[in-house]
Amino acid sequence: MSEHKKLARLVARAFYRHSSTRDRLARVGNAKYDNSRTAEVLIDALTRRAWVKEDDLARAVLLSSKQVRKALHYLEEQRIVRRAHVKEKDKEREERTRARAEENGVEEAIIAERIRAIEKKIVTYVCLDYSRVVDAVQLRLAAAHADLKYRVEKGPVSVLYKCTSDAEVCGKRYSSLDAMRLLDPTTGLFTCQVCRGEVVQLGGGEDGAPPEPRTKEGMKAILAKFETQTAPVLRQLAKVRGLTPPQYGTLNEWTRARRRAFANAAGNGGQGLGSNGQGLGSGGGMAINVDNLEDTTFEVTLGLTEEQEAELEAAANPKKAQPEWLKGSVYVDDEQTETNEANDDETKEETEEDRLKKNEEAIKEEWLRAYLEAIKGAGAAPGDDDGAAAADVVGGGGEMAKSHASTDALVDAAVDMADAAADDEEWDDVEEDWEDA
Amino acid sequence: MFWHIKLERNIVLEPRFFGRNMRDTLMQRLKHEVEGSCTGKHGYIVMVTDFTNISEGMVTDDGTARAKFRVEFDAIAFRPFKGQVLDAVVTEVNKFGFFAEAGPMNLFVSNQLISDDMKFESIDNANRYVSSDKSVSVQKNGEVRVRVVGMRIDAQEIFCVATMKEDYLGAIDQDAGADKVADEY
Known part of the structure; x- marks a missing residue:
């Protein structure tokens, strides 16, 4: 799992465990409908998906769609998820209408008319916005830390005093703003206004008592606690720094990319691994991106490096043959032609060497492909989730082999996959299992 | 102000x-x-x-x-304000801090808002706060410069809580000033 996804899960647990509607529900008296931990479940589910329909998500996590909508709305306000509302055809209603009409033997034209009359409904899609999660968390932590630090350093200005009499008798508390009234002018000491008893200053946790909340020591204790508790989040933030977050774009971009990917898959699907170098320029890059988008389980970098792109470019726009007159004089003397011939011989020899190399490379490639297959087989075994992921990779691998037959890339893919598989096993928990079920 | x-x-x-x-x-x-x-x-x-x-x-x-x-x-x-710096005369010192008067207004500096190196000391019923090197002390009738950090406004009275724990705040050392004047003449 990518570090950003780990961060999102961590953050859900650290900051959004209780907050979405608990306070409001408690206020209204509906505390039993408290949806604590919904955020956790939803964010976990979203780390395994890209853009997803809210209703589908609700069905997947076995929660009511209303509850999910509320929680997601809250998370949107907190800049954790991004939502998009679109009008879509109400397919279920269309089917229902059609079924009913067919039962009653209505004509096809009238059925079509009725279906056309059905209004489109507004559907909400939701997606985790990883780069914003990072920003939101950083801001949140920084603000909280600054506030606590300010309180430790500047405030609190008031000191608390407490009457030493029993709590049942008096035990009244005062702040330093009451100091003037507490002062006994004859002795110069503080006395309780109510019972004339002695007053003591409440300090910070001597004799083992926890420090009073509004004193300086209390603030310090709170700051220390805050720092220990947020340490894991900070560590994860540090890991994330410098990595590019998974980006799904807006809903529009995403759907467009997906459509193109399907088109590509349909066009090139039949050509397997062997068809190297074919269909080079046909938007292979886009397809690869989309694979990246759909791969919600782990990250496999399938993008083209700059060199590869340059090569693609070169292949798409081959150098134009230079005309004779540009190369040099058309009237060449004999010596020069001889040297040219010699050069030609040399190049022939080179090509033979090349052929040997190519053979070797082909063998290597063959071996790697077998290795990749083996890993895929192993990856597919643990569960459905992995199987799907592996399938993604198969697609991706095929695409890559198609677009560029470099052994290095294959090696990379294999290594990535091995890593990812190991990672995934670590994070495979019970929750995922029941949810996927 | x-x-x-x-x-x-x-x-x-x-x-x-x-x-x-x-x-x-x-x-x-x-x-x-x-x-x-x-x-x-x-x-x-x-x-x-x-x-x-x-x-x-x-x-x-x-x-x-x-x-x-x-x-x-x-x-x-x-009218005093939060954050205002005032000169005041100490009227009463005890272990909780000290009281001072700035014109008609009373203010209180608690021991937490006195700089950390100043310790409470009580000799012959004369209470004072003394710095660790004994050079600065706050005792009755001494002059201090403090910053108002909290205010309590009643119908007939304004009472302030002040701090002496910042730069440029503390006992106004009149003796040192007197020495200088003496040296000049």
């Missing part, structure tokens, strides 16, 4: 003062009533400087034959 402000006030005068010196009487009465009083809005009224306008007297309708005058006047007011 001191302010020069315009204020208004109703003064009620008994019939025996009606006559030639009525204006002086009104002034005296006003000064007596206003100077040294404290309101939450304007703070302490330190001094009445001028009468700008005195309305005609209206005989009150409560059957006592007294007359009511509306007096407009200028006054100097002292």
Whole structure:
């Protein structure tokens, strides 16, 4: 799992465990409908998906769609998820209408008319916005830390005093703003206004008592606690720094990319691994991106490096043959032609060497492909989730082999996959299992 | 902070003062009533400087034959603010901190807001806070410079909590100043 996804899960647990509607529900008296931990479940589910329909998500996590909508709305306000509302055809209603009409033997034209009359409904899609999660968390932590630090350093200005009499008798508390009234002018000491008893200053946790909340020591204790508790989040933030977050774009971009990917898959699907170098320029890059988008389980970098792109470019726009007159004089003397011939011989020899190399490379490639297959087989075994992921990779691998037959890339893919598989096993928990079920 | 402000006030005068010196009487009465009083809005009224306008007297309708005058006047007011730096004279020192007076206003500096190296010391019932190198001390009638950090405004009084734990705050060392003056001569 990518570090950003780990961060999102961590953050859900650290900051959004209780907050979405608990306070409001408690206020209204509906505390039993408290949806604590919904955020956790939803964010976990979203780390395994890209853009997803809210209703589908609700069905997947076995929660009511209303509850999910509320929680997601809250998370949107907190800049954790991004939502998009679109009008879509109400397919279920269309089917229902059609079924009913067919039962009653209505004509096809009238059925079509009725279906056309059905209004489109507004559907909400939701997606985790990883780069914003990072920003939101950083801001949140920084603000909280600054506030606590300010309180430790500047405030609190008031000191608390407490009457030493029993709590049942008096035990009244005062702040330093009451100091003037507490002062006994004859002795110069503080006395309780109510019972004339002695007053003591409440300090910070001597004799083992926890420090009073509004004193300086209390603030310090709170700051220390805050720092220990947020340490894991900070560590994860540090890991994330410098990595590019998974980006799904807006809903529009995403759907467009997906459509193109399907088109590509349909066009090139039949050509397997062997068809190297074919269909080079046909938007292979886009397809690869989309694979990246759909791969919600782990990250496999399938993008083209700059060199590869340059090569693609070169292949798409081959150098134009230079005309004779540009190369040099058309009237060449004999010596020069001889040297040219010699050069030609040399190049022939080179090509033979090349052929040997190519053979070797082909063998290597063959071996790697077998290795990749083996890993895929192993990856597919643990569960459905992995199987799907592996399938993604198969697609991706095929695409890559198609677009560029470099052994290095294959090696990379294999290594990535091995890593990812190991990672995934670590994070495979019970929750995922029941949810996927 | 001191302010020069315009204020208004109703003064009620008994019939025996009606006559030639009525204006002086009104002034005296006003000064007596206003100077040294404290309101939450304007703070302490330190001094009445001028009468700008005195309305005609209206005989009150409560059957006592007294007359009511509306007096407009200028006054100097002292109103402390949070964050303000004040010089004050120490009036009382105890283990919880010390009290000081800045003009009419009392303020309190708790021991947490006294710099950490100053320790409480009580010798022969004379309490004071002394720094670790014994060079600076805060005792009764000493002068200190403090910053107001908290305020409590009552109907008749303003009470402040102040801090001495910042740069440029603390006991104003008069002895050192006196030495310098002596050296110069």
